[in-house]
Amino acid sequence: MPKTVNPSLTPAATLGTVRPMTATHPVRIGISRCLLGDEVRYDGGHKRDAFLVDVLSQFVEWVPVCPEVESGLGTPREAMRLVGHDKGPRLITIKHGTDYTHEMTRFSERRVRELETLDLSGYVFKKGSPSCGVERVRLYNQHGMPTRNGVGLFARAFIERFPLIPVEEEGRLNDPVLRENFIERMFCYRRWRDLMDGRVTRGAIVSFHTAHKYLLLAHSQTHYQSLGRLVADAKRHAPSELAHRYGVLFMEALAVKATVRKHVNVLHHLVGYFTAQFSAGEQEELHGVIGDYHKGLTPLVVPLTLVRHYVRRFDIAYLQGQIYLNPHPKELMLRNHV
Numbered sequence: 576m577p578k579t580v581n582p583s584l585t586p587a588a589t590l591g592t593v594r595p596m597t598a599t600h601p602v603r604i605g606i607s608r609c610l611l612g613d614e615v616r617y618d619g620g621h622k623r624d625a626f627l628v629d630v631l632s633q634f635v636e637w638v639p640v641c642p643e644v645e646s647g648l649g650t651p652r653e654a655m656r657l658v659g660h661d662k663g664p665r666l667i668t669i670k671h672g673t674d675y676t677h678e679m680t681r682f683s684e685r686r687v688r689e690l691e692t693l694d695l696s697g698y699v700f701k702k703g704s705p706s707c708g709v710e711r712v713r714l715y716n717q718h719g720m721p722t723r724n725g726v727g728l729f730a731r732a733f734i735e736r737f738p739l740i741p742v743e744e745e746g747r748l749n750d751p752v753l754r755e756n757f758i759e760r761m762f763c764y765r766r767w768r769d770l771m772d773g774r775v776t777r778g779a780i781v782s783f784h785t786a787h788k789y790l791l792l793a794h795s796q797t798h799y800q801s802l803g804r805l806v807a808d809a810k811r812h813a814p815s816e817l818a819h820r821y822g823v824l825f826m827e828a829l830a831v832k833a834t835v836r837k838h839v840n841v842l843h844h845l846v847g848y849f850t851a852q853f854s855a856g857e858q859e860e861l862h863g864v865i866g867d868y869h870k871g872l873t874p875l876v877v878p879l880t881l882v883r884h885y886v887r888r889f890d891i892a893y894l895q896g897q898i899y900l901n902p903h904p905k906e907l908m909l910r911n912h913v
């Protein structure tokens with residue numbers, strides 16, 4: 576059974592706390608309830624997602640939400656779709672044309688306020704749903720012709736209220752790169768929230784930045800440099816303003832996709848810390864392993880495992896603290912597939 580949180584609980588009253596990595600609070604993730612296997616869909620069915628339920632559940636607490644059921648529609652119910660303009664679509668039942676826009680909008684406003692108290696670190700939405708879909712939801716014009724530029728009403732309300740919280744659709748999580756990126760962002764966001772929950776000082780922000788340096792570099796050199804400048808100028812900002820600016824840029828950086836080329840760049844940076852202590856054979860072996868990764872012959876986990884080994888062996892404290900080497904629970908094996 577996946578761990579779930581009763582939405583009425585306060586943040587302090589947590590269940591089955593899991594604290595992977597350096598996060599100090601549970602990693603609590605919102606989820607479209609049908610993805611957990613609950614039979615809440617319009618046809619009385621579900622859309623259980625095996626990876627989310629059987630694997631990711633071990634490391635997060637789910638906060639399940641079914642906007643259609645919770646806003647008062649029963650199960651089974653008439654199927655609905657988005658109709659009208661992408662800036663303000665209506666939520667209409669397909670057969671009888673009943674308009675539920677008002678009910679869903681009222682519900683969404685209330686529910687996102689409640690979710691604020693649960694301090695979520697991410698949200699997995701059901702793709703394609705007129706309530707939960709994040710992108711490319713079918714939107715019909717007055718002639719009944721669909722385009723793919725709709726956003727589900729509840730998903731839109733959530734994203735507008737929490738622009739920094741990572742969101743993803745379950746379908747996209749089948750892509751190993753997108754899956755790794757989303758889960759990495761979840762844990763990063765949790766750590767940033769933990770930082771904000773403590774006493775926010777310039778020193779704490781600098782330490783946070785230091786620990787995430789190589790992770791940032793694997794995503795975006797531009798953001799890496801901007802964040803570096805922001806931290807270097809820390810004294811020019813009040814700590815709370817600095818933390819806010821940092822958080823916005825930090826989450827923006829992590830949303831930029833890491834690529835093989837960027838990972839290779841980071842790996843070479845890391846190797847530079849201990850290359851002088853290598854034997855010629857060790858150096859050749861490590862560069863060969865990175866080269867194989869670059870050519871697509873091995874996944875990222877292979878050179879990283881070797882780099883981690885040398886970081887431990889040469890006892891390089893600066894690198895031991897790098898989140899890049901350990902961004903999410905190894906049991907998820909996310910870097911075995913990128």
Ligand code: SF4
Nearest residue numbers: 608609641701704707
């Ligand atoms: S997609 Fe959203 S509204 Fe539809 S059944 Fe799943 S949770 Fe409920």
